[in-house]
Amino acid sequence: xxxxxxxxxxxxxxxxxxxxxxxxxxxxxxxxxxxxxxxxxxxxxxxxxxxxxxxxxxxxxxxxxxxxxxxxxxxxxxxxxxxxxxxxxxxxxxxxxxxxxxxxxxxxxxxxxxxxxxxxxxxxxxxxxxxxxxxxxxxxxxxxxxxxxxxxxxxxxxxxxxxxxxxxxxxxxxxxxxxxxx
Amino acid sequence: xxxxxxxxxxxxxxxxxxxxxxxxxxxxxxxxxxxxxxxxxxxxxxxxxxxxxxxxxxxxxxxxxxxxxxxxxxxxxxxxxxxxxxxxxxxxxxxxxxxxxxxxxxxxxxxxxxxxxxxxxxxxxxxxxxxxxxxxxxxxxxxxxxxxxxxxxxxxxxxxxxxxxxxxxxxxxxxxxxxxxxxxxxxxxxxxxxxxxxxxxxxxxxxxxxxxxxxxxxxxxxxxxxxxxxxxxxxxxxxxxxxxxxxxxxxxxxxxxxxxxxxxxxxxxxxxxxxxxxxxxxxxxxxxxxxxxxxxxxxxxxxxxxxxxxxxxxxxxxxxxxxxxxxxxxxxxxxxxxxxxxxxxxxxxxxxxxxxxxxxxxxxxxxxxxxxxxxxxxxxxxxxxxxxxxxxxxxxxxxxxxxxxxxxxxxxxxxxxxxxxxxxxxxxxxxxxxxxxxxxxxxxxxxxxxxxxxxxxxxxxxxxxxxxxxxxxxxxxxxxxxxxxx
Amino acid sequence: xxxxxxxxxxxxxxxxxxxxxxxxxxxxxxxxxxxxxxxxxxxxxxxxxxxxxxxxxxxxxxxxxxxxxxxxxxxxxxxxxxxxxxxxxxxxxxxxxxxxxxxxxxxxxxxxxxxxxxxxxxxxxxxxxxxxxxxxxxxxxxxxxxxx
Numbered sequence: 001x002x003x004x005x006x007x008x009x010x011x012x013x014x015x016x017x018x019x020x021x022x023x024x025x026x027x028x029x030x031x032x033x034x035x036x037x038x039x040x041x042x043x044x045x046x047x048x049x050x051x052x053x054x055x056x057x058x059x060x061x062x063x064x065x066x067x068x069x070x071x072x073x074x075x076x077x078x079x080x081x082x083x084x085x086x087x088x089x090x091x092x093x094x095x096x097x098x099x100x101x102x103x104x105x106x107x108x109x110x111x112x113x114x115x116x117x118x119x120x121x122x123x124x125x126x127x128x129x130x131x132x133x134x135x136x137x138x139x140x141x142x143x144x145x146x147x148x149x150x151x152x153x154x155x156x157x158x159x160x161x162x163x164x165x166x167x168x169x170x171x172x173x174x175x176x177x178x179x180x181x182x
Numbered sequence: 183x184x185x186x187x188x189x190x191x192x193x194x195x196x197x198x199x200x201x202x203x204x205x206x207x208x209x210x211x212x213x214x215x216x217x218x219x220x221x222x223x224x225x226x227x228x229x230x231x232x233x234x235x236x237x238x239x240x241x242x243x244x245x246x247x248x249x250x251x252x253x254x255x256x257x258x259x260x261x262x263x264x265x266x267x268x269x270x271x272x273x274x275x276x277x278x279x280x281x282x283x284x285x286x287x288x289x290x291x292x293x294x295x296x297x298x299x300x301x302x303x304x305x306x307x308x309x310x311x312x313x314x315x316x317x318x319x320x321x322x323x324x325x326x327x328x329x330x331x332x333x334x335x336x337x338x339x340x341x342x343x344x345x346x347x348x349x350x351x352x353x354x355x356x357x358x359x360x361x362x363x364x365x366x367x368x369x370x371x372x373x374x375x376x377x378x379x380x381x382x383x384x385x386x387x388x389x390x391x392x393x394x395x396x397x398x399x400x401x402x403x404x405x406x407x408x409x410x411x412x413x414x415x416x417x418x419x420x421x422x423x424x425x426x427x428x429x430x431x432x433x434x435x436x437x438x439x440x441x442x443x444x445x446x447x448x449x450x451x452x453x454x455x456x457x458x459x460x461x462x463x464x465x466x467x468x469x470x471x472x473x474x475x476x477x478x479x480x481x482x483x484x485x486x487x488x489x490x491x492x493x494x495x496x497x498x499x500x501x502x503x504x505x506x507x508x509x510x511x512x513x514x515x516x517x518x519x520x521x522x523x524x525x526x527x528x529x530x531x532x533x534x535x536x537x538x539x540x541x542x543x544x545x546x547x548x549x550x551x552x553x554x555x556x557x558x559x560x561x562x563x564x565x566x567x568x569x570x571x572x573x574x575x576x577x578x579x580x581x582x583x584x585x586x587x588x589x590x591x592x593x594x595x596x597x598x599x600x601x602x603x604x605x606x607x608x609x610x611x612x613x614x615x616x617x618x619x620x621x622x623x624x625x626x627x628x629x630x631x632x633x634x635x636x637x638x639x640x641x642x643x644x645x646x647x648x649x650x651x652x653x654x655x656x657x658x659x660x661x662x663x664x665x666x667x668x
Numbered sequence: 669x670x671x672x673x674x675x676x677x678x679x680x681x682x683x684x685x686x687x688x689x690x691x692x693x694x695x696x697x698x699x700x701x702x703x704x705x706x707x708x709x710x711x712x713x714x715x716x717x718x719x720x721x722x723x724x725x726x727x728x729x730x731x732x733x734x735x736x737x738x739x740x741x742x743x744x745x746x747x748x749x750x751x752x753x754x755x756x757x758x759x760x761x762x763x764x765x766x767x768x769x770x771x772x773x774x775x776x777x778x779x780x781x782x783x784x785x786x787x788x789x790x791x792x793x794x795x796x797x798x799x800x801x802x803x804x805x806x807x808x809x810x811x812x813x814x815x816x
Binding site for chain 2 (some may be wrong): 042045048049083084085086170172173175176
């Protein structure tokens, strides 16, 4: 009896191992990752722990926009086609603020920091998840901001801003944040 | 081994009690064991599901930390498990199987190496569990939990203790109840057994066993009582018949002693009163012969001679009857008798009286029998006189007495070569006053052999005869060594 | 021998005659006193004139079986009295029952005669008896002792 249960568990385990191995291998390869590699992975992960209060139907893809100079180069390309909350991710690079409507996740590049107020106003109004590595981004009304503590990249969250934008943030994500503005 | 300890020597009360307790112990033990097994399983299942819940919660909690590779957070999450003391180790692996964090130092309870499939489930002293951490069907990592079974063991142990304790309590209660209840069965048996014993010891067949109920025991008691009734009835009959027998014996004995007294009186009167007139007849005949001889003619003298001869015969007859009655009445002594010398004495007497002694007398030496010497003398005197008498007409008279002896007794053979008798009349031989010869052939009273028969019978022996007419007769006397033997 | 008499106690008249005949044949001159029963014998030995009778008496022939007072009683009486206990008493019987004979000897009978059928034999016995008890045997008489 017990041996059969063990055998079942073993088979299950083997299956799980096989599935995860492919994913694992790519990650092992990127064990020593560049800053923006990590940030790109974080960006995707944020989308998975943040919910949009008025979500469009699952058929509509989740649009990730990079506003300003793209620091990721092609590092975000692997995100295309992956899913968050069942929605397929797609990538856009609007060149100006005016082109950014329709975005769901907005990465604000360093280059746009002087126009930040206007961008954040619009983004909040349009329920976008704003992410940036501009220093004190969250203090200025951004929702998620990358911070660097030593060599480790962490993030801060402005829960108030998220509330204004109509976003709910998973508490698990909040637990991981270096700082949460409430 | 002490006999008292063996099953067959146990009293029935103890047997019943023992069997009842054996069955109840077996039942209680089975119930306890099943309960323990069931409890063990239930507790394990409960523990398993609890751990699964814990692991699931942990997995849910650590999904984000895993994704963001936040080891600090993972450590804090896993350290929350410290509050659950049964968990000895908790390990968090990423999707590649690399150990990210563990609850305790890994050397205390090792985290499994995921490159080889670890064994999950219950082990000797632990329960091991591994759950994947998933987010949107994507496996982010693995949580491994190791829980010791001390609590389970302790629980089962206390459960066993409780079960045994309760079982013992119930047993005690059952022992009391069984002790009370076994009386229902054992009481009638014991009552029956006691009754039987009492009857056996006291021989009192009026005692009855109490009959209770109509089951087998009731029927047994009733049947036993019936049997005792039958025995009682038969016993009474036996006693009655014994009493009546004793009464009869007493009556007969009284009659016999009366008859004996009468016989004594009779023999006295025979010897005294009958002899007296006979003596007168003989005396006066002789006086007549002597005193008045010249007045009698020859015919008168002949008549007188006949009167005297008849009186002599009658005298002999009376003497024979007296001897017969005496050997019938006297008590028989049992003493060793030297038969050879006794026979020799008789022969010497007979030789001294008779005119012509036998040609040849052979008496076997050293013959010995047991009996009353005076009576045996009478018997053998008669036998030898017979041999003497009936061989008197032969030219060569031969008389032989021999004996054979075995463990039962001796057989004495008295043989002559005389006239003998016809075996047709052998039945009449030993009957008084029955004669097989006419007085003109051989004189005699017809009492001699009757006397012999009486003497030998009173010695519990036997006497019989064989003969061929003209060739002699053989008389056999069988005497037991002891008068008590038959 | 002539001086002594013989007492015969006998109830049967035939036997009386035959006994007297036998004694006369044995001793012509002896005096014979015949009594018919035991009481008469006791009267003769202990009554009036008994002393004179005892002085002459040589021997007693006593029948065992007598009417009224039987021979054993008479014998007992004779042996119980010092006047008569010296008397020779010969028991006479026609029976040979040992019981009565033993009793007679126990009471002190001097001798015993079984009356034979044959008269000549009886005469011989009487002859021997008279010669012995009247001539050979001398008894110490109570009367003679008293005289001295």
